[in-house]
Amino acid sequence: MKNLNRRQMLRVASGLGGGLALSSLLPGWAQSATPGMAPTLPTLTGPNIDLRIGHSSLNVDGRAGHAVTINGTVPGPLLRLKEGQMVRLSVRNDLAEDTSIHWHGLLVPFQMDGVPGVTFPGIKPGETFVYEFPIKQSGTYWYHSHSGLQEAEGHYGPIIIDPADPDPVAYDREHVIVLSDFSFMHPHLIFKRMKQQGGVFNFQKQTLAGLLAGKDQTLKERMEWAKMRMDPTDISDVTGAALKFLVNGHGPGDNATGPATTGPGCSPPASGCACASSTPPRKWSSMCASQV
């Protein structure tokens, strides 16, 4: 390739579809797992679906972290299937460790359930496992790794199965929204910290000084919690102190936008529901507030 200066390079990249084209020049481990401000999730459909499990860099709120991804994105692609079809899902493992996919909630033959050590041996590095099963149901599901702590690193995605008969539920528009979390701390380190001290991500704990000052709980109540070896503020083991909470892979600071281009409320936005074409695009949180 002849020498291109940066400006020419950017022009070529924008001609080919902007950041996507540019990032496709990068090796897999260096590509971003953030699908930009795309209006919807990457979607795969049909009887044959290819999935690759690999390493990617995930950008959340302007900070880069490491992710284990399906086809390079967090969440993985939306699998859009149809009740009554057969599906063949070829899953290639580009990691240096075993992986797997469990199809959460799907009625599949046990050999296709994707739980290593229980229903199949797992997918070794460099290998491809072909899952094949009939789709016997419809609805909203998800899929995720059942190996190590890969799910916490981004290895999950949504499944929508359209019913064979006309959809019994009427709607004007559809949004597929995956709520998840992500940590810049490796999940193995999170796990280790919690084994060392159960409440390590738990703050605003009660103190001896607080007790002596007559604040917070009484001594009797404290003794009861102490018997359980728990803090009253221990709502969950890993908290926002270690996690970013994501909407379709975007953090709270990413100004994620969603599609709302069709349907009666959109043109003009008579019902207070924003269109994706509105300028600037609005946050999900401010869209269709009266309808969601």
Ligand SMILES: [Cu+2]
């Ligand atoms: Cu599951």
